[in-house]
Each structure stands twice: as C-alpha cells, then as structure tokens.
Amino acid sequence: MAIRSLRIHPHDNVEVALTDLSTGEWIEADNERIRLLDDVPAKHKYAIKDFEVDADIIMYGVLVGKAVVPIRKGMLISTSNIRHASGEYRVSQRKTDWLRPDVSPWKERTFMGYHRADGSVGTRNYWLLIPLVFCENKNVSVIHETLVKELGYQREISPYGGLVRALKQRYHNGGNGDVLEPSIVDTVYDAPEDNVFGNVDGIKLLTHTLGCGGTKDDARTLCGLLAGYITHPNVAGATVLSLGCQNAQIPLLEAEIARRDAHFSKPLYLLEQQRIGNESELLRDAITKTFAGLAIANTCMRQPAPLSKLCLGLECGGSDGFSGISANPALGYVSDVLVSLGASVILSEFPELCGVEQELSDRCVDEDTADRFIQLMQTYQHRAEAVGSGFDSNPSAGNIRDGLITDAIKSAGAAKKGGTSPVEDVLDYPEKVSKPGLTLLCTPGSDIESTTAEVGSGATVVVFTTGLGTPTGNPIAPVVKVSTNTTLYEKMKDIIDLDAGPVIRGEETIEEAGERILEHVIQIASGGSMAKAEAGGHDDFIPWKRGISL
Template structure:
C-alpha cells in the first residue's frame, strides 16, 4: 500500500504529506485518528496533536520553529502560524561513535583519474584561464571565443536554426506566429570526437566582478579562492590575465597558491596588461593565446590512470529544495558520503546558513573540541555579519522553498544537513581555505547555489552532488555537477538537467541506502571519464565570488 504521510523522526510532532491530502480526510497514525483541518499539499506538514501558541515544533528530531497561534491537530503548518526557531549550540559536549557502513564491495575498486605531482588525482584534465580583476573579463571572453570552436570544445548552437527560420520568415513577409513551435533536431554524438587534444577534457574560462574597488579583505579572499582553483586536481594548467594596478596582485595569488601547495608544479602563465605598454593589448592577447596553446599540448600528454576511491574529493549541495529533499535525495547522498568517508575519501558540505539548527549535532560529531569551536566561530561570525546588514538565517528560505514545504530556515537546514551523512567532522574551513583532510569537511559558504558550488571547487572538490526538488541548472567550470531530483515528477519535467532521479525513495520502490550506492557507482564512472553530466553537456559553467565587504 502506498504511503500517504511520513514521520521523519520518532520525536517529531508533525507529519509530512507524501501526496495531496484533502481537508476532512482521516489519517491514522500510531492508532490515533487525525482529521485534517486544511488541504495539505504534498511536501507540506500537519500537526499530530493540538499545539498552543509558543509551543515548539520538531522535525528530524530537532527544534525547527514555534507556533505563532494555536494550531489544531491535523492543521497545516505554514508561514502564517509558524516562526523559525533553533536550538543554541555550545561546542563539543560529548564523544561521538560512528559505525561506518560496509564498503567491502568497493574496497578494491578504482577510478581512472589524472594523477598530479602533489599526490592529488583529478577526475578531469582542464586548462583554466582566469582574470585577477574584472577589467580583464573582456580579454578572457575573447580568448574563450577563439579557443572553444577551434579546438572542438564549443557547445552545439541548438537555437541558431530557429533564429534563422524566424529571420527568413520575417524577410519574406510570412506570418511569424506560424513559427511558434520549433522542432529541434539534436543528434547524440561522442562528446570527445571533435577534440584536437584527446586527453584534455576542456579549456575553461572564469569571469567575475571583483579584484579591485573593494576592501582588501575581499581582494585577498578572491586570490585565495582562485588559488584553490589552480591547485584543484581537475586543473592541469593555468593562464592568468592581470591588469596590474588592482588590489588582487599577482604576488598575492602566487603566495596563496604556494601556501596550499608549496611544491606547485603545474604550468602557470601570467600576463600583465600594464607591464609593457608598448606592446598593446593585442600583443598581450596573442602571447596569452600562444602560451595557452603550448600548455595544452603539454597537458595532452597526461593520460588517465587507475586510482583508489580514497582519492575522490566530493562536495554535496542542495538547491531549489522542496519538502522531499530531506527525505529522499539528501539522505541518499548522505549515505554516499558515508560510503566515501569509509573508503578514505574527502567529502565537503557547504552552505552554512543551511546548517542553522543542527550546529550542536555537528559540533558533537567533530573529532576534536578545536574543530567544533572553529565551526561554532564561523557560524556565529557569519550570523553577526548578516545581522549587521539587517538580515539573518531566518530569511533563508526562498519563495520556491516555502511554496514546496520548507517553511522555516530550521526546517530547510535540518533536511539539508542530511547530505552530510553521519560520519565524524574532521575539519571546519573558512571561505577560500583548501580542504586537505580525508573525511567530512564543513566548508563555509552562503546557501546561494553558485557561491556555494564555487566555494567547494575552490576547496578542492573534483565532483559535486547537487540535489534539487524544484530544478536548477547550476554547474561549475572545473567540477562536474551531478543533479539529483528529489521526486520523479521533476526528473520527467526537466530531463535536460537531471542526472539521477531519487523519486523511487518517495514511492517506496528503493531505500535510501540502495539509492546512495547507485550514486557511488555513478560517481566512479563519471570520475573515470565514461560520461558527462547534464550540466557539462549544457556547458553550464557558473562561477561567483563571495564579496563580504563594502565597495570603496
């Protein structure tokens, strides 16, 4: 019999509707008949017992809000009657014992990766072009146009024929409305067949709006983040374009790189536009193109070789979340995270505003009091900065989140934290720091999809798992992004952006553990270059830098 509702944790005093339920319907929970007082849309929650004004609401076993008015048993909880609330946190209060999952089936498995001189192993072999300041964005884009098509990395222009048809109709005087529907003819081909350099998975170009005109802290943080991209094992070589007079100086970037990797050996070409005014911009670009081409010849000699799964570096993220996120896709990749940690890999979870309410649990899972305290400091400092500009973590849920059942930040956070599985927390990293410890790492970023995924790539992630209940096309230039839908309806609605459907968990067809194991198998194939994610096929290369200070 299909389930119609779910209690996530035995201590919860609300139930989650798994399908649309109507006002007046009777549901039976643990022998108690509950008459629904409202229509309850799938993904939303209703109370088990009467709640008084000010009474606490718990989900996932934690405090997620307080009733703002009396709510009868069977009543819908929503923004009009529930306000965000979360438990305080005090550092590591008790020891944590973790029972690792059985990983014997994967102990001797390998993936085919790119081995770097510093011991890291990449899942991709990219050349990276980056500007140190926004003034160089135009030059980066000129290089991008020159390289992608010539070397076979350009995405197919699916809409060129449509514009051409509209133009022909307009010029011939035909009725434009007759061309409302355009049938795309897209052929599936091997994505590597047109490459000039068979062992180079791509040449990637970053642009941003920072590097100068802001406080020095932000400019230095930009250099730290870009240094992480340079050291990331998915990157084999780098071209840096600098204007010269900006805050984010070349020397700061070089220092940041060598702080992460003292014996950095990748080809790194730096061109500064103001250094030789006599040669002009065109000569600088010509030299940048020449050096980059020579560098790509060099990295094309690197081939994939077997590597243990302990060399994987996987980030976990959710975006466009819904009321099913915390009970399907998030716990599924949480199990994947536990499998990876048990295999000795590095796992990262970011978006600190979406850890609000579960801080104490994560602090108790920390391997040391120092790690717990550092996480607590980062959370409090983030909250302080938010409050200083009139914001707060309670403002985190988006309109889409709220519409699909995530009423408070604490509800959203409690479900989001499921991505981290249950393993011990080995480190808590500030924004722009590089992750160097095997195990579960907490990486400080905003909840914003691109800021968070950009931050984890800068911390060294070589694959990211991204769950979504509403659909988001987010990708990253250097880090393959795997999209997992929380429900089958979304996977069917937006097949061009979803890689894995976790809806069978909601339907009761697969367990969280079974889905988590499927995700691990997918990761192994992806890390070996056997296929691309949907975001990679779309060329969805999103990058954003988190500016925290004022512009000057």
Template sequence: MPTSIKHTYLQIHPRDNVLVALTDLPLGTQINFQQDTFSLTSNVAAKHKFTINAMQPGDAIYMYGVLVGKLSKPVAQGEAITTGNIVHAADDFALGNRKTEWQVPAVAADYRDKTFMGFHRADGSVGTANYWLVIPLVFCENRNINILKEALTAKLGFSKPRGYESEVDSLVQMYHDGRSTQEILNADLQLSPEQATTKKLFENIDGIKFLTHDMGCGGTRTDSEALCGLLAGYITHPNVAGATVLSLGCQHAQAAILMDEIKKRDSNFSKPIIMLEQQQLGTESNLLHEALKQTFAGLMEANRQTRRPAPLSKLCIGLECGGSDGFSGISANPTLGFLSDILVSLGGSIILSEFPELCGVEQELSDRCITEDEAIRFIQLMRNYNARAEADGSGFYANPSPGNIRDGLITDAIKSAGAAKKAGTSPVAAVLDYPEKVTKPGLNLLCTPGSDVESTTAEVGSGANIVLFTTGLGTPTGNPIAPVIKVATNTAVYKRMPDIIDINCGTIIEGQETIEEAAIRMLDYVIDVASGLTQPKAVKLGQDDFIPWKRGVSL
C-alpha cells in the same frame, strides 16, 4: 529515520510532532497514526506538514528530532503548518562533549578495492578531468578573456553546446516574409540537429575553461585576497593541468598575492602557469599574441597526461543543494549522506557547506567535530556569520526562497535540518573558512553562503573534484572544472527536466527502493563520471557557473 517509504504520510523522527504529506491530501483525509485516528482539517499539499495534535501559540514544532519553529496561532489536530501559523525558531548551541562514534556502512567493504581512472598530479591528488584554465585577476581583463575564448574554443575542437542560431534564422525569415507578431508567437520552432563538431586537437584535454568575474579591484582588500585564494584553489585543483592568468597590473589582486596563495596550497607547485600583465606588455595585441602562443604550448604539454587507476580515497565530493523542496531531507539528501559515509570509510573526503542552511543543527555538528578546537571554530563561524546577517536586517531566518516555501520548507530550521542530512553520520574531521583547502580525509565543513553557485564555486575551490547537487524544484547549476551531478528529490521534477537532472531519488518517496540502494546506484554513477566514462548533464550543457563570494552577507 526510515530507509524506505510505503505510505502517503511520514513521521521522520520519533520526536516529531508533525507528519509530512507524501502526496496531496485533501481536507477530511483520515489519518491513522500510532493509536490515534483523526481527519485533516485543511488541504495539505505534498511535501507540506500537518499537526499530530491540537497546539497553542508558542508551542514548539519538531522535525528531524530538532526544533524548527514555534506556532504563532492556535492550530487544530490535522491542520497544515504554513507561514501563517509558524515562525522560525531553533535551539541554542554551545560547546558540548565529543560524539564521534558512527556506524560504517557494511556495503563499504564491497568498494575497498574499486578504482576510478583519473589524472594523477605531482602533489598526490587525482583529477576526475583534465582542464586548462584562462582566468583574469581583475574584471578589467574579462573582455580579453572572452576574446581568447572566441579564438581558441572552436578551432581546437572544444566547441560550445548546440546553439539556437537556426531558430533565430527561422524567425528572421518569417519577418522578411511579412508574418504578423501573432504568427511569430504561435510558430512551432523545430530544434535543429546538433552541428558536427571539430575533432579535438588535444585528445587528453577535456577543455579550456575561461572564467570571468566582477572582482579584483574597487572592493575591499579582504575580498581581493579571498579572490586570489579562490583562484589559487582552482589553479592547484587536481582537475586542472595548467593556467593562463591575465593581469592588468594596478589592481588590488596582485599576481604576487596569487602566487603566495598557490604556495600555501602546494608548496612544491610545478604546474605550468602563464602570468601576463597588460600594462607591462603594452598593446592589447601584444598581450593576446603572447597569451595565444604560450597557452597553446601549455596545452601541448598538458595533453601528455593520461588517465590511470586511482583508489576511491582520492575522491573529494562536494555536497550541495539548490531549489530544495519538502522531500529533499527524506530522499536525495539522506542518500548523499549514506554515500558520504561510504566514501569517508574508504579514506575519501567530503565537503558540506552552505552555513546559513545549518541553522538549528549546530549542536549536532559541533558535537561531531573530532577535536574541541574544530567545534569551537564551527560555532564561532556560525555565530559571526549570523550576526553579520542580523546587523544587515536579514538573519539566517530569511534564507528560504519563495520556491522553498511553496514546496514545504517554510522556516530556515526546517530547510537546514533536511540539508544537513547530506553529511551522513561520520565525524567532522575539519572546519574550514572560505576559501581554505581541504587537507584532511573525512567530513569537512566549509563556510560558504547558501547561494547555490557561490557555494558550488567555493567547494570546488577547496578541492572537490566532483559535486553532488540535490534539487527538488530543478536547478541548472554546474561548474567549469568539476563535474556536477544533479540529483532529483522527486520523480515529477526528474521527468519534467530530464535535460539537467542525472539521477532520480523520487523512487524513495514512492517506495521503490531504499536510501541505501539509491546511494549504491549513485556511487556507481559517480565512479563512471570520475573515470570519464559518463558526462553529467551540466557538463554536456556547458553549464560553467563561477561566482566568487564577496564576504558581505549572502545567504
């Protein structure tokens, strides 16, 4: 694949029989490709594809060198590919030979001695932040979690992002002044300056994070056990100093199950953990008084920890995409892939998830697995997941959203072939099923849905201490304990949504820099974030999204 782009259309792989429009191309635009010259027979919007030759129903469409669909109608040379003339199709896959050779990026040598400033934990992991968790084992405790949040957050100096209370005050005043509905709708509400925040009481703690969810009881036992595994992943996470856990007492997700899951992930677990059961303590006030006292004491201990230098091998980066577009696979995603290869060569860990968005590239990824056992596990997870989806009438083919389709990702295989570019070229060290923990350096495949928040939640639960999140349409996803760095695939969305996006890879589409140059720029930013020198937009906004995956079908 080209590492820089200087034209208005692009062939991604030599096998491809469609070209990608990099700008809006009107009907009649002359295309000079290889030894042929032809004109577009339809308008082709930027990010969409058009044919190199005239084709017939049933003919295969290739992008990124793989099958991504088949034609349902005849198409002329230079005609746009749309949902009206293509249907999803992907090659079958099976256990193949190991293909684990790869080229280590030369620039990796420049980063071998670089470090970041992190929080060193007893299990040998290193955090990019230092948080205290307050979490419920069951949804019945959500109200008490929120009461603790209201009581602790502002008083300890962990104030919420700027609210819109002053704007509401203006609207109320207009109502009292007798303004009409139309006057209110036409009002120009000025954003008020950010209010001064209380100085943090505990300088070495980045925040207290209060997680809520709708699980723990009433569903399947499998879901409750998976929830305990996920929560254990968060409690043992390197970005977490300790945790307060509220339990009702009678729910499926028992404290004993949680502790077993913690021991699976850290057999010598030594972090402070406060476990309080409401049915045992009696009144709500008893529960909350104990939670407040014991949490405050835990914070005092957690505040003793400080940042110290750590090698880049201690980074575990989750790779995510959401609100993807037709540029995702040729700008931001391959940039993440090059960065991933650098980090793997340094001994770091990478997590690629979203299994519904790996449809069509299963053969390549399974062949890249270091062992046959890992390859077999990946193949089985993919087949079982898709079979469950098919049984419910919604296979992987149904994954692309209306926004994806509007911006050029018109089949799941097109979306998947571009999404897989985030993983670079290194071998697959391990294949994990949700909510297992990363234990090996290198590229790890984690079975999760394609849903942004569920997948990001899962990656962090498996150990990602930073998440790189690419978006072509704009997605405000974040995480309570791991910094989520948002990467734009195109300059337009970067300029339109500067409050949620950190890095622009639209420069690649515009020919201003190569994928390698963008990856180096991004890695330097990652190191600053990991050291606490820079806060990504999602952290500044308090975008603390947390949705556990119920193992039913979610694409």
C-alpha cells in the same frame, strides 16, 4: 497500501504528507487516527498534537519552529501559524561514534582519473583562462573564443541556430516568424575540426566582477579562491591576465598558490597588460603561451585511482519538502561510504545548518574543531543580523511554497547530505580541504556561490540535490543533479541526472538510492559520461564577496 504521510523522527510532533491529503481524511499517525482539519499538499506538514502559543515544533528530532497561534491536531503547519526557531548550542561532549556502512562492495573499486604531482587525482583535465581583475574579462574571452574554435573544442553551433535562421527567412518573406513548421527549425550543426589536444577536456573561463575595488581582504580572498582553482586536481594549467594596477596583484596570487601547494609545478602563465602595453601583443603572447601549455597538459592521461582519491562536494538548491527524506539522506549515505573508504567530502552552506549546530558541533573530532565551527556560525549570523537579516530569511519563495516554511526545517533536511560520520575539519572560505573525511566549509546557502567555493576547496565532483530544479554547474567539476521527486525528474530530464523519487514511493531504500548515486559518480568521475550540467555548458562561477549572502 502506500504510505501517505511520514513522521521522520520518533520525537517529531508533525508529519510530512507524501501525497496530497484532503480535509476530513483520517490518517494513522502517532499510534492513533487523526482527522485532518485542512487540506495538506504533498511535502507540507500537519500537527499530530495540539499546540498552545509558543509551543515547540519538532521535526527531524530538533526544534524547527514555535507556534504563534493555537494549532489543533490535524491542522496544516504553515507560515501563518508558526515562526522560525532553533535551539541554542555550545561546545559540549564529543559524540563521534557512528555506524559505518558496509563498504566491502566498494573497497576494490577504482575510477579513471588524472594523477597530479601533489598526489591528488582529478576527474577532468582542463586548462583555465583567468582574469585577476574584471578589466581583463574581455581579453580572456577573446582568447577563449579563439582557442575553443580553432582547437576543436566547439562541439556544435548553438542548437537554436536553425530556429533563428528559420525566423529570419520568414521575416524576409514578409511573415512574423512566430509560427513555424517543425521541419524548418531542425538544428544544423557544423562539423568541428578534430580536437587537437585529445587528453585535454576543455579550456575554461573564470570571469568575475572583482579584483579592483573593495578591501584588501576582498583581494586576498579572491586570489585564494583563484589559487584553489589553479591548484585543483581537475586543472592541468592556467593562463592569468592582470591589468596591473588592481588590488588583486600577481604576487598575492602566487602567495596563495604556494599556501595550497608549496611544490606547485603545473604550467602557469602570468601576463600583465600595463607592463606589456599593446593589447594585441598581450593577446598574441597569451595565446602562444597557452598553446604550449596545452601541449604539456595533453601528455597527462587517465589512470586507475582508488575511490579514496575522490573529493565530493555535497550541495542542494531549489529544495522542497521531500529533500530531507529522499535525495539528501541518500547523498548522506554516499558521504558515509566515501568517508569509510578514506575519501574527502565537503558540506557547506552554513545558513542551512541553522538548528543542527549542536549535533554537528558534537560530531567534531575535537573541541578546537567544534569551537571553530561555532565561532564561524555565530559570526555569520551576527553579520546577517547587523544588516537587518538573519538565517531565518534564508528560505526562498519556492522553498516555502513546497513545504520548507522555516530555515530550521530547511536546514535540518539539508544537513542530511553530510551523513553521520565525524566532522574531521572545519574550514573558512576559501581554504583548501587537506584531510580525508567530512569537512564543513563556511559558505553562503546561495547555490552558485556555494558550489564555486566547494570546488575551490578541492571538490572534484559535486552532487547537487534539488526538489524544484536548477541548471547550476561549474566550469571544472562535474555537477550531478539528483531530484527529490519523480515529477521533477520527468519534467526536467534535460538538466537532472538521477531521480530519488522511488524513495518517496517506498520502491527503494535510502541505501539503494545512495548506491545508485555512487555508481553514477564513479562513471562521471572516470569520464565515461558527462553530467547534464556539463553537457549543457552550465559553467557557473560566482565568487563570494564576503558580505552577507544567504
């Protein structure tokens, strides 16, 4: 008989409904039969004991809320009867012992990657076009459009071109064009020219809205992020356009590149429009230099590399009440396997670590690392509170609708992506990962800002778990989507790569799901296939302007 509800941790006083439960049903929970007093939709929680006002709500073994009214055993837990609460935390004793997974099946495994001069290995080989200031967005877009079309990177005309042509024909014939026979909207593709540079995976844009106004710290942070992308293992070289008068100056970018790679040797072309003058001359110069750089980049070919050379970004978005019990712990298992093999993994989204600060702090390898994590968390929280918000504002409407009714509930499940290994390092945005093992990176919970930051810090592949669905991708790193439930996977197969739903149904263990994810990551890293976000052209890039973003 299928399990209908789950108590995640022995200390929990609520259970999660794995399927829709009805008022009056009897459920075996906490070694007794409990009669439900409310309908409990799948992904939501119900009380397995009576709560007085202000009583602690415990889930994942940690404090996730407080009762605001008396709650009877069997009642639905909702925003109307509990509020967000999380435990206090401080630097305490180290708890870095952990049970390493069996990695014998993976020890000799390799992926086919691009080996760089600094010893890193990329999973892709891209050329970047970057504006140092938003004033140059149009110019880099013109360069991109021209090179992509003429060098054979434009794989196809939009798949919706046939639809537009059919609508146009109907309009000219006097119809409204709102009802069309499927036969006349077939996609028409133009055969692209052969790719001139077969070893270069593409030419990517990093357009943005920053670089001019704001503080000097804003300019330095932007240059640090851009430097992270330029020095990234997935990047072969870059062309950077500067207007000339903005705060984000070329010397600042060069200094940030040197901080990340003192012996930087990739082709890099830095052009300043106000110095060159004529815009067409700027564009001709940029295109000519970029073509020469692409020829250099084309000499790099994939070669075998151990899995220790991977740097995996751990991300979640559009989370639901199943995230913390299927996809996230499966990804946590992947994290532990890669850490055991000597690879690097990045856990970010600091507003979504609220409530598990003590556990993560205790897992830091030394007190200095723990103290930095706590200081970054507290500073972030205080800044949020100063503008009338706080981490408790993090859950979205979709999160709440699908069972994540407090930030601490959401966070406790989100943190499962980081597995159980010690925390080797803690970084502030946009610092670069420099150590193997688990790194905590201070970023917002906002999906694209966080993914942008993880890649800027060195992630060569990102695994992104989702319960509600999202098309989020990145210009230079594959973003692999894992659904928490099969309903989502079946509905959005065009943007979801893998399904962790079998875990919910008891058809697969966390470890088995994790092994399936890791196999797919190796295939993606080797260029054997593309992540759905890659194939769909979801090249999302949003720098975090260090204001409050949750």
